[in-house]
Structures are given as structure tokens and as C-alpha cells.
Amino acid sequence: RSAERGAGAVQSLKERTGKCAVYVPCDVRKQEDCRQAILAVGKHEGTPAFTVDILVNSAGVYTEQRLENVTEADYAAIMDVNVKGTMFLTQAALPRMYGGGSIVNVASDAGISGNYGCPVYCASKGAIVALTRALALDLASAIRVNCVCPADVDTPLLTKQLVDAGEGYGLEDMEASYPLGRIGRPAEIAHVICSMVSPANSFMTGAVVAADGGLTAG
Structure with a gap:
């Protein structure tokens, strides 16, 4: 849930692997937050048919x-x-x-x-x-x-x-x-x-x- 730690993780992954990563804030205690987190993956992928x-x-x-x-x-x-x-x-x-x-x-x-x-x-x-x-x-x-x-x-x-x-x-x-x-x-x-x-x-x-x-x- 920490934007600061999330950004740090993304940067670390990019430096270590050269791959693209994205941070999505989510409180897993809430069903709607979980739904929105998965939808955010689709927006990042640019297709509604993502897996x-x-x-x-x-x-x-x-x-x-x-x-x-x-x-x-x-x-x-x-x-x-x-x-x-x-x-x-x-x-x-x-x-x-x-x-x-x-x-x-x-x-x-x-x-x-x-x-x-x-x-x-x-x-x-x-x-x-x-x-x-x-x-x-x-x-x-x-x-x-x-x-x-x-x-x-x-x-x-x-x-x-x-x-x-x-x-x-x-x-x-x-x-x-x-x-x-x-x-x-x-x-x-x-x-x-x-x-x-x-x-x-x-x-x-x-x-x-x-x-x-x-x-x-x-």
C-alpha cells in the first residue's frame, strides 16, 4: 500500500532485469481494491482480453x-x-x-x-x-x-x-x-x-x- 516502497520496487526490478514493471496500490482486505488492481493490469497491457x-x-x-x-x-x-x-x-x-x-x-x-x-x-x-x-x-x-x-x-x-x-x-x-x-x-x-x-x-x-x-x- 506504500507508494514510496512500490516505486522503489519498480525501480529495483528495472535495474536488475531491464524489464518493465508497474506498481498498483491495493488494500487486499477490500474486494473492490482487488478488482481494481487486476483491472489496472489490463490497462497497463492495453487490452481488455489480457490474461x-x-x-x-x-x-x-x-x-x-x-x-x-x-x-x-x-x-x-x-x-x-x-x-x-x-x-x-x-x-x-x-x-x-x-x-x-x-x-x-x-x-x-x-x-x-x-x-x-x-x-x-x-x-x-x-x-x-x-x-x-x-x-x-x-x-x-x-x-x-x-x-x-x-x-x-x-x-x-x-x-x-x-x-x-x-x-x-x-x-x-x-x-x-x-x-x-x-x-x-x-x-x-x-x-x-x-x-x-x-x-x-x-x-x-x-x-x-x-x-x-x-x-x-x-
Whole structure:
């Protein structure tokens, strides 16, 4: 939703790839915003008959809070972005994908094994895992739907998490919990996503793939 960050992402993509990119502001919690975002893609393509080949649902928020302290507003803040956002943007894109396409939902290790102190977040990501499997069945054979479950990755979301944690824990504590001894890098998760949408993996749908440094292996 940040125009500044969106413009920065477009510039970075152009510099790295030489390809054209466009930023469209969208609040995925709102169905109409999602519809308008997809329509904006068509305007950029210059044709009303455009198709969407790949959709990556990666918008997400994270908050640590014990269940006994959760309010209705706290619940909505997480579930609306993580679950409704994934559903609504997928819904808006579907009419443009029935000729064939690939969807990747970004869940979390917390959606596979749970985690301490963030029950609503875990519930939201568990919902994405279940949604992925359900949509893989509903949308076959035209559209493939898969899910990647990253653990902690070096992104602005993690930076915010560490700030919110205060003196509760730090990056070194976090890294010590991983068999690989470190957190993930954004490019590593992007590589998994690219693999999932590749035609070389055209037999993969309904898959839930952990990219978590071995965190959920035990």
C-alpha cells in the first residue's frame, strides 16, 4: 500500500532485469481494491482480453500476542490481511486465469507446526495451507495452486518483529533455533516460488513446501 516502497520496487526490478514493471496500490482486505488492481493490469497491457499467468499472494502481517489478550480488532487486523486478502485477490484474478495459470500462496512454518505467542497468526497461516489444498482441487486442471511456508526471512516484517520484541529476544536468539544456524534470505524464498510456477513443475499442485532452514523437520 506504500507508494514510496512500490516505486522503489519498480525501480529495483528495472535495474536488475531491464524489464518493465508497474506498481498498483491495493488494500487486499477490500474486494473492490482487488478488482481494481487486476483491472489496472489490463490497462497497463492495453487490452481488455489480457490474461494473468502467475499470481503470488504474499501480502501479510505478523503480531505476537497471547490468546487471552486478543481483541476483535487484533483478530481482524491479522485475519483480514492474511486470509481475506489471499481469498479476495485470488477471486479477482480467477476470471483472467482460466485459460491456464499458476497461483502461489505464501503461508509460514507457523501454519504447519504452530509457534509460541502468536495463535491468531498461526491460525491465519494454517488457513492459507488449507485454502491452497482446497483451491488446488477446485481449480484443476486449468490452474495450479501451491503454497510455500517460509520461516523467518530477512525482510522489513522481521525488522518490525524484532523491534516489537524489545529485549525479549534478538536476531542471534532467533538464528540459534534453526538447524542451519541462520534465518532465510528473500532470494531463497523467491527461488522456491519461481520453481513452483515454472512449467517444468507442471505436475505440482496442492503442494505445501517448507523453506524454513530445517525448523519443522524435527
